[in-house]
Amino acid sequence: MKNKKKEKVSSLKNYVYMLKFISKHTPLLVVGYLLIDVLGNLPWTLSNVVLLKYILDVVADGTGYERILFALIFFVAFVIITNLLTTVFYEITMPKQKEKLYYAIYRTIYEKAAKMDYEAYDNPEYYNDLVLAMNSMNERAYSVLSNTQSIFTEFIGIVTIGAVIISIDPVCLLFVAVCVAFMIPVGRVIAKINVKRTEAMIPLDRKNLYFSRVFYLQDYAKELRLSGAGEMIERRYNKNIFDRIDTIMPFLSKQWKLYFCQEALPMTLLIYLGITLLMGYKAIVTKEIGLGDFAATFNGATSISNSVFAITSQFAIHIRENGLYIEKFRKFMNAKEKMISGSNTTVFEKPVTIKFQNVSFKYPGTEKYVLKNINLELTPYKKIALVGYNGAGKTTLTNLILRLYDVTEGAITINGVDIREWDIKEYHKNFAAVFQDFSLFGATLGENISMDDKPDEKRTEEALEKASFYRELPNGTDSILLREFDDDGVSLSGGEAQKIAIARAFYKDCPFAILDEPSANLDPVAEYSLNQSMAKAADRKTVIFISHRLSTTVMADEIYMLEKGEIIEHGSHDELMSLDGKYAYMFRLQAEKYKK
Numbered sequence: 001m002k003n004k005k006k007e008k009v010s011s012l013k014n015y016v017y018m019l020k021f022i023s024k025h026t027p028l029l030v031v032g033y034l035l036i037d038v039l040g041n042l043p044w045t046l047s048n049v050v051l052l053k054y055i056l057d058v059v060a061d062g063t064g065y066e067r068i069l070f071a072l073i074f075f076v077a078f079v080i081i082t083n084l085l086t087t088v089f090y091e092i093t094m095p096k097q098k099e100k101l102y103y104a105i106y107r108t109i110y111e112k113a114a115k116m117d118y119e120a121y122d123n124p125e126y127y128n129d130l131v132l133a134m135n136s137m138n139e140r141a142y143s144v145l146s147n148t149q150s151i152f153t154e155f156i157g158i159v160t161i162g163a164v165i166i167s168i169d170p171v172c173l174l175f176v177a178v179c180v181a182f183m184i185p186v187g188r189v190i191a192k193i194n195v196k197r198t199e200a201m202i203p204l205d206r207k208n209l210y211f212s213r214v215f216y217l218q219d220y221a222k223e224l225r226l227s228g229a230g231e232m233i234e235r236r237y238n239k240n241i242f243d244r245i246d247t248i249m250p251f252l253s254k255q256w257k258l259y260f261c262q263e264a265l266p267m268t269l270l271i272y273l274g275i276t277l278l279m280g281y282k283a284i285v286t287k288e289i290g291l292g293d294f295a296a297t298f299n300g301a302t303s304i305s306n307s308v309f310a311i312t313s314q315f316a317i318h319i320r321e322n323g324l325y326i327e328k329f330r331k332f333m334n335a336k337e338k339m340i341s342g343s344n345t346t347v348f349e350k351p352v353t354i355k356f357q358n359v360s361f362k363y364p365g366t367e368k369y370v371l372k373n374i375n376l377e378l379t380p381y382k383k384i385a386l387v388g389y390n391g392a393g394k395t396t397l398t399n400l401i402l403r404l405y406d407v408t409e410g411a412i413t414i415n416g417v418d419i420r421e422w423d424i425k426e427y428h429k430n431f432a433a434v435f436q437d438f439s440l441f442g443a444t445l446g447e448n449i450s451m452d453d454k455p456d457e458k459r460t461e462e463a464l465e466k467a468s469f470y471r472e473l474p475n476g477t478d479s480i481l482l483r484e485f486d487d488d489g490v491s492l493s494g495g496e497a498q499k500i501a502i503a504r505a506f507y508k509d510c511p512f513a514i515l516d517e518p519s520a521n522l523d524p525v526a527e528y529s530l531n532q533s534m535a536k537a538a539d540r541k542t543v544i545f546i547s548h549r550l551s552t553t554v555m556a557d558e559i560y561m562l563e564k565g566e567i568i569e570h571g572s573h574d575e576l577m578s579l580d581g582k583y584a585y586m587f588r589l590q591a592e593k594y595k596k
């Protein structure tokens with residue numbers, strides 16, 4: 001019982017939350033939706049009862065034909081005016097306001113997602129909430145709006161028609177009341193089943209979203225064409241569709257019976273049969289009422305029952321169903337960032353010392369330490385290479401420097417100050433990072449390098465040169481990359497794209513550059529130029545880079561060799577070669593390959 005009440009309260013809370021959100025961002029949409037629909041529907045609701053009664057009464061009177069004419073002129077004028085207002089609203093105001101609402105929804109989601117801890121992406125629950133919010137919130141917001149509109153309109157209809165019926169014969173309302181008393185509990189059962197149905201479908205909906213991503217994202221396009229993965233995914237997709245049908249069927253087979261009981265039985269027995277017989281008796285046998293009253297009560301009672309049916313079943317269902325999704329949106333919006341931002345806002349102009357003091361780390365939600373008791377000191381202006389086998393912990397180490405995660409034990413300091421004391425946003429200004437999985441954006445070349453819509457032309461050119469990007473593009477640094485914003489957008493090779501990502505690090509005026517596998521996609525000539533550029537850049541930057549190509553690490557001032565989360569060797573290339581340990585072994589192995 002308690003649970004039931006809780007569920008109802010939370011559906012309602014979610015509903016009100018969304019309605020408040022919409023009212024805050026687009027009040028005109030809410031006001032317009034409520035008033036315009038009532039205005040648009042009222043003449044038709046009333047014409048079925050009031051106008052019909054008036055005309056039939058006049059006809060029964062047998063006099064005053066002009067009264068019908070005047071009533072009709074009044075009615076038509078009312079319809080034309082309301083029609084004009086509704087058309088202007090639905091065709092002009094609403095589309096504009098809807099765009100504003102969708103902007104508000106997505107801006108809110110994007111802002112929250114960008115602020116959220118990076119580690120939240122490792123949490124499937126958070127990620128699923130984000131995906132659901134992204135994919136369904138505009139549809140749900142719109143649904144909340146139209147449900148509110150319908151409830152409001154139906155409610156106004158019930159009140160006005162109810163008043164008319166009471167004035168004719170209150171007994172009719174008794175029939176309506178019995179009909180409603182039957183409909184409401186059945187409607188509740190239907191709504192409950194529907195909530196269960198929606199809950200059961202959410203994981204299958206999620207799978208469907210994944211399948212569509214696989215087929216529309218370019219990331220998967222090559223694999224799909226070459227590897228036969230398309231057919232494998234299609235089979236899974238097909239299975240998911242059958243799973244959906246199997247999941248939904250038991251609910252549907254219960255629901256159709258209830259719908260039938262809810263609408264057909266009480267409506268047929270109480271309204272069509274009951275009211276017709278009662279009012280027919282009064283009109284024909286006892287002659288207590290006229291033809292107009294008979295028609296008005298019959299139509300009015302049908303209309304009220306339909307409205308109640310609509311409110312109890314349809315809207316109760318939608319309110320709860322929307323509530324489930326809005327709940328996920330709220331959960332996503334209310335998710336607290338675990339990473340606490342400090343108040344230090346120092347952004348260094350010149351490189352300073354970064355120190356790891358007994359740092360150990362395990363990823364949130366996992367038990368295994370991926371870094372163990374790391375101690376190192378990155379002194380200013382040095383070029384530092386991190387080397388080691390896959391999974392040794394190199395990327396994790398740079399993730400900790402960038403404070404994408406907080407250390408589990410120990411501390412990282414900059415000039416003696418714990419990095420957790422920094423305001424995270426300000427802290428990040430100290431770093432330029434090129435990730436292995438870097439992204440280019442649908443923007444100009446200049447914007448892609450400066451990450452700003454007003455790139456400095458000279459600095460952009462310099463950064464491109466340092467990154468060995470020499471390709472002449474049709475509009476220079478104003479050329480648009482990717483095809484999303486321009487059909488003639490430039491497509492780049494993997495190596496060219498990587499050079500742009502590297503140019504970003506050279507453009508950004510900051511003391512540290514972190515490059516994860518910067519030469520992975522580069523040809524040997526470009527790799528050589530990159531090494532030269534890094535050497536020059538080291539005059540003004542500390543460069544930390546991860547590399548599997550040990551020809552790059554020869555240039556480094558210091559090399560840290562990691563294995564299973566620990567630093568096993570440290571020194572310059574020459575020192576490590578004369579140590580003749582694992583680094584020397586790896587280096588010789590690679591050098592052999594080049595000799596062949």
Ligand code: ADP
Nearest residue numbers: 122363366370389390391392393394395396397
């Ligand atoms: P490297 O860069 O040296 O190849 P990584 O730092 O990427 O190694 O990974 C070190 C270890 O941490 C690996 O065992 C990897 O599976 C694990 N790991 C990496 N990222 C995550 C994550 N987000 N959640 C859990 N474990 C992770």
